[in-house]
Amino acid sequence: MMKTRRVIIIGLDGVPFGLIRDLSSAGVMPNTNAIISHSTFRPMRSSIPEVSSVAWSSIITGKNPAEHGIFGFTALNPQSYDLRFPNFNDLKATPFWDILDGTSIIINVPSTYPVRPMKGVLISGFVSIDIRKSVFPPSLLPTLQALDYRLDVDSEKGHKSLDLFLEDLDATLKARINAYKYLWNYADWQVFMLVFTGTDRLMHFLWDAYEDENHQYHSDFLDHFRKIDGVIGEIYAQLHDGDLFMMFSDHGFEKLNSEVYINYLLHREGFLKFRNPAQTTWQNIDDSTKAFALDPARIYLHFKHRYARGSVALSDKESILKDLDALFTSLEIDGKKVIKRVYRKDEIYSGPLMDTAPDLVLVSEQGFDLKARLNLEQLYGKRIFTGKHTLEDAFLLLRDTTTSLPQNLSVFDIKEIIFQFLKA
Ligand SMILES: [Zn+2]
Known part of the structure; x- marks a missing residue:
C-alpha cells in the first residue's frame, strides 16, 4: 500500500527572512539552522496590503483579495458607514483544506473565526472572540480548555506592562505547544498546520529589544524564538521521509520610526x-x-x-x-x-x-x-509599538523536494506548492 503523502506546515506570523537568517546562524535557532542547511530558504513577498488577515487569506486560498474578498482588517458598510471586521464568513474563496480528500489539522491560522465544519480539526487564530466558535469539532473544546488553551496574547497587557505581556506571551505559547502535541496523534492526517502568532505581537512591542543588545528585554525576545525553535526541532524529528515540510511567514517586520x-x-x-x-x-x-x-x-x-x-x-x-x-x-x-x-x-x-x-x-x-x-x-x-510590517521580506523554508518554485515568490504561491506536492 502506498503511504499517504503528508504536508507539515509551521507558520511564524510576521517573522522576516533576515531575522530567521540571523537568529539561526547566531545559534539562537539551532534546529532551524540545521534545516536551512539542506533546504530551500528564500525571501517571499506578502500581499498588498501586508496585513495578517489579507496575507493569511491569500495563503490558504491561493487567491488574490478581489477573489477572496479580504482586503484588510476593517471594512466600511456603504449604507450605514459602520466600520466592521471581516471574518471567516466573509472569505469568498475555498481554503485548501476544504479541497483535499484527506484530513487536515489546522491550528491558529489568523482570520479563520468563526470555524465551520471541515475534514479534521480547525482552531481559529486571531481575531477570535468566543472560544466556543473557535474550535471544530466542538467535542475538542473540553480538552483544549483543560490544556489552558489561549486563542491569542492579550495585547492590552502590553500597553500596561511589558512584563505582564511577556508572561502572557509565554503562557499562550505553552498552551499552543500543548495543543499541537495533543493533536499530532489525534487523527491520521494528511496536512498538519501550526501557526505561531505571538511572534507578530512580540515584534510590534519589542522590535527595539531585538535590535539593541543592551535592551532590558533583549534576552526575553531571543528566548521566545529559542522556544519556538525547540518546537520546530521536535516536529522536524517526527517527520517521515518524503513528507513535505514547509515553514513560512505572512509578511516581514522592521523598525518603526x-x-x-x-x-x-x-x-x-x-x-x-x-x-x-x-x-x-x-x-x-x-x-x-x-x-x-x-x-x-x-x-x-x-x-x-x-x-x-x-x-x-x-x-x-x-x-x-x-x-x-x-x-x-x-x-x-x-x-x-x-x-x-x-x-x-x-x-x-x-x-x-x-x-x-x-x-x-x-x-x-x-x-x-x-x-x-x-x-x-x-x-x-509614535505610540507604544516599535516594530511594523513589511511587504518584501517574509520567508519560505522548504525541505528539499522536487517542488518547483516561481522566481518571484509570494504568499499567493503557497497553496500551489502544497497541491503540486500532493498531486505528484
Ligand atoms: Zn501577520
Whole structure:
C-alpha cells in the first residue's frame, strides 16, 4: 500500500527572512539552522496590503483579495458607514483544506473565526472572540480548555506592562505547544498546520529589544524564538521521509520610526470632510468627502454608486486619482519620502470582487507605518509599538523536494506548492 503523502506546515506570523537568517546562524535557532542547511530558504513577498488577515487569506486560498474578498482588517458598510471586521464568513474563496480528500489539522491560522465544519480539526487564530466558535469539532473544546488553551496574547497587557505581556506571551505559547502535541496523534492526517502568532505581537512591542543588545528585554525576545525553535526541532524529528515540510511567514517586520495618519492628510487637503468637525467618526463623514482611508492605507473614493451618501461621479474618478497620486508621492516628513508606491487597484487585484476593492493602496518607505485612524490632531507620531510590517521580506523554508518554485515568490504561491506536492 502506498503511504499517504503528508504536508507539515509551521507558520511564524510576521517573522522576516533576515531575522530567521540571523537568529539561526547566531545559534539562537539551532534546529532551524540545521534545516536551512539542506533546504530551500528564500525571501517571499506578502500581499498588498501586508496585513495578517489579507496575507493569511491569500495563503490558504491561493487567491488574490478581489477573489477572496479580504482586503484588510476593517471594512466600511456603504449604507450605514459602520466600520466592521471581516471574518471567516466573509472569505469568498475555498481554503485548501476544504479541497483535499484527506484530513487536515489546522491550528491558529489568523482570520479563520468563526470555524465551520471541515475534514479534521480547525482552531481559529486571531481575531477570535468566543472560544466556543473557535474550535471544530466542538467535542475538542473540553480538552483544549483543560490544556489552558489561549486563542491569542492579550495585547492590552502590553500597553500596561511589558512584563505582564511577556508572561502572557509565554503562557499562550505553552498552551499552543500543548495543543499541537495533543493533536499530532489525534487523527491520521494528511496536512498538519501550526501557526505561531505571538511572534507578530512580540515584534510590534519589542522590535527595539531585538535590535539593541543592551535592551532590558533583549534576552526575553531571543528566548521566545529559542522556544519556538525547540518546537520546530521536535516536529522536524517526527517527520517521515518524503513528507513535505514547509515553514513560512505572512509578511516581514522592521523598525518603526513613525506612524503616519493618512486620514489626517486627506482631511488637511480637503478630500475628507466631517459634518461636525468635533465629531470625527465614520458615521459623521460629510457627503462631500471625496476619499478616505481604511487601515492600513487603502484609499477609497466616496463614489455615488457605492456609498449611500457618496458624491463622487465616475466621470471625476481619473482627476481625483491623479490628485491623490501627486499628494501621496510628494509627501515628506523631516525631508524623507514617506510613500514608496501608490498602486491603482487594477495593478494588484483581479477578480469578481474588484468593485469592493480599494481604489488605491499605498506602500510605505522604510520605517513609516501608515495608519487610517480618524485622527485629526497630527500627521505623524509614535505610540507604544516599535516594530511594523513589511511587504518584501517574509520567508519560505522548504525541505528539499522536487517542488518547483516561481522566481518571484509570494504568499499567493503557497497553496500551489502544497497541491503540486500532493498531486505528484
Ligand atoms: Zn501577520
